Amino acid sequence: xxxxxxxxxxxxxxxxxxxxxxxxxxVLLLSAGGLGDTVLFxxxxxxxxxxxxxxxxxTVLLRSDAAxxxxxxxxxxxxxxxxxxxxxxxxxxxxxxxDLYRSHYRLVVSTDFLRHPDLDEALAFACAAxxxxxxxxxxxxxxxxxxxxxxxxWGRVFDSGEARQDKLIRWSRFADALTGIAAPxxxxxxxxxxxxxxxxxxxxxxxxxxxxxxxxxxxxxxxYRAIIAALPPGWQTRIAGHPSDLDKNPDYRSLLxxxxxAFEPAPFAALAGLLRSARLVISVDTACMHLAAxxxxxxxxLASAAYVGEIVPYAEAVTPASVKFLWKSMDCAGCLGDCRFxxxxxxxxxxAGLDRAAVLNEVERITQSGG
Numbered sequence: 174x175x176x177x178x179x180x181x182x183x184x185x186x187x188x189x190x191x192x193x194x195x196x197x198x199x200v201l202l203l204s205a206g207g208l209g210d211t212v213l214f215x216x217x218x219x220x221x222x223x224x225x226x227x228x229x230x231x232t233v234l235l236r237s238d239a240a241x242x243x244x245x246x247x248x249x250x251x252x253x254x255x256x257x258x259x260x261x262x263x264x265x266x267x268x269x270x271x272d273l274y275r276s277h278y279r280l281v282v283s284t285d286f287l288r289h290p291d292l293d294e295a296l297a298f299a300c301a302a303x304x305x306x307x308x309x310x311x312x313x314x315x316x317x318x319x320x321x322x323x324x325x326x327w328g329r330v331f332d333s334g335e336a337r338q339d340k341l342i343r344w345s346r347f348a349d350a351l352t353g354i355a356a357p358x359x360x361x362x363x364x365x366x367x368x369x370x371x372x373x374x375x376x377x378x379x380x381x382x383x384x385x386x387x388x389x390x391x392x393x394x395x396x397y398r399a400i401i402a403a404l405p406p407g408w409q410t411r412i413a414g415h416p417s418d419l420d421k422n423p424d425y426r427s428l429l430x431x432x433x434x435a436f437e438p439a440p441f442a443a444l445a446g447l448l449r450s451a452r453l454v455i456s457v458d459t460a461c462m463h464l465a466a467x468x469x470x471x472x473x474x475l476a477s478a479a480y481v482g483e484i485v486p487y488a489e490a491v492t493p494a495s496v497k498f499l500w501k502s503m504d505c506a507g508c509l510g511d512c513r514f515x516x517x518x519x520x521x522x523x524x525a526g527l528d529r530a531a532v533l534n535e536v537e538r539i540t541q542s543g544g
């Protein structure tokens with residue numbers, strides 16, 4: 174048994190025996206997804222923020238890595254970051270949970286369909302808020318018993334529907350249920366007041382983000398080499414990513430030797446302004462793609478089939494005209510990365526099977542037409 178499962182009840186009793194001054198106040202929204210999820214969550218966040226009463230603060234709890242996208246939130250939103258990797262360290266866990274308890278929130282809402290009983294759920298329960306709400310959790314055989322047992326600890330549990338469902342539509346349905354106000358799901362586009370300032374570029378520029386934390390989702394350097402060769406004369410290319418991406422993927426370094434190609438290591442908050450000036454963003458289905466889509470930039474997503482029906486392609490109701498998804502249809506679509514096939518040249522078969530001609534035709538269409 175994990176040590177924290179033994180210590181949590183004892184530490185929880187200590188918290189409950191301590192005093193909290195004043196009445197409970199404020200709303201805490203837990204959003205434990207990654208960077209891409211945080212981009213999409215920012216679009217529906219105003220609806221959840223509407224749960225606050227007059228004078229109450231709204232706080233969003235994010236994983237420390239996902240907090241890099243919190244610049245997309247309205248200034249009035251408070252952000253609390255937690256290093257989930259450290260939550261199994263008893264001292265860190267105890268301090269974070271004590272801080273949550275002392276914050277004395279009136280309402281705690283988990284906005285996540287995929288939850289972990291020892292991580293985000295444990296943080297929510299540590300708050301000991303008088304009002305709580307969550308969606309019924311995604312089935313997860315390893316943790317189903319504990320997740321189902323925890324349902325009784327939530328004040329309100331919303332059945333959000335089938336397991337494979339577009340994230341924004343699921344969130345919107347949940348917000349409908351909590352607020353009592355039915356509204357259409359938001360299109361993946363930031364409102365004008367949340368758009369970062371445009372950073373001008375000296376020449377027509379295409380940004381390519383070929384990297385993913387899941388290497389099997391990455392298309393080959395040869396495909397990107399062909400894309401760069403197909404760009405109009407005088408156009409520039411920037412390969413976006415963290416410097417460590419090149420260390421982890423040395424095969425992509427050769428792209429930087431091509432004329433007009435440079436590496437762009439800007440963090441997301443700075444990259445956003447550059448992307449707004451881009452003529453085209455080409456990306457694997459990852460955070461940079463969601464950011465470009467939300468910024469209204471012409472975006473071409475070279476997707477796997479792993480998250481079809483949930484993340485990419487977006488549902489028709491929320492897809493902006495500026496985004497095009499290319500992916501290979503397969504019977505196993507929606508596997509969530511649990512691929513049952515052998516890799517093809519280190520790629521998922523659905524990624525290796527992308528139609529190169531279709532990719533290049535789409536690049537030509539966008540660059541010739543302006544999107």
